[in-house]
Amino acid sequence: MHKIDIHKLADEAKLNSFHYKLIGWVILILVLDGYDIAITGAALPAIMADLKIDSTRAGFLASAGAPVVLIPFILKYIPESLLLLVKLNRDAELREMVRKIAPYYPLQAQERFLVPSSWCRMRTRSRLHRSARCSRMAPRSAP
Numbered sequence: 001m002h003k004i005d006i007h008k009l010a011d012e013a014k015l016n017s018f019h020y021k022l023i024g025w026v027i028l029i030l031v032l033d034g035y036d037i038a039i040t041g042a043a044l045p046a047i048m049a050d051l052k053i054d055s056t057r058a059g060f061l062a063s064a065g066a067p068v069v070l071i072p073f074i075l076k077y078i079p080e081s082l083l084l085l086v087k088l089n090r091d092a093e094l095r096e097m098v099r100k101i102a103p104y105y106p107l108q109a110q111e112r113f114l115v116p117s118s119w120c121r122m123r124t125r126s127r128l129h130r131s132a133r134c135s136r137m138a139p140r141s142a143p
Contacts, residue, residue, distance in 0.1 A: 002111040006082045006094070013102040086113050 013019075040062045048058045085094045094113050098105060 002108065003114050004098075004111055006086065006098075006113050006115070009098065009105065010082065010101055014104070016103060018100040018103075082113075083115060086115055 044058055044062055047061075048055070051058075053061075079097065080088075080090075080093070082094065082097060085097070091113065095107055098107060098113075
């Protein structure tokens, strides 16, 4: 049975379309985040006048509105971390993520995903250390 160090695999992965899509989404989110702040700042005085509220309440409305609306989308579309997937033994999802991150890597059915031993030593008191598969062996290197 081969053991795969997920951190090493992700670090050594070559750039592919998955990475470029991820970079594109991050840039789009940063642009939209700045846009919503600018629009809120421009519209807030008119909203305050129409609703007859003071600046304290208006600030609360402006700061709490967008995140609350986005929570369902965030929970649905943000993937779990690789370490959490290892901890929960969700191998099918791990294999799917590895296929996206490193499509050239030949995954076989008998391979196991492990958390690197350096990560386990840093978190000796956590539940992840007690329940995750921590590696003390060198993983098979990617081709």
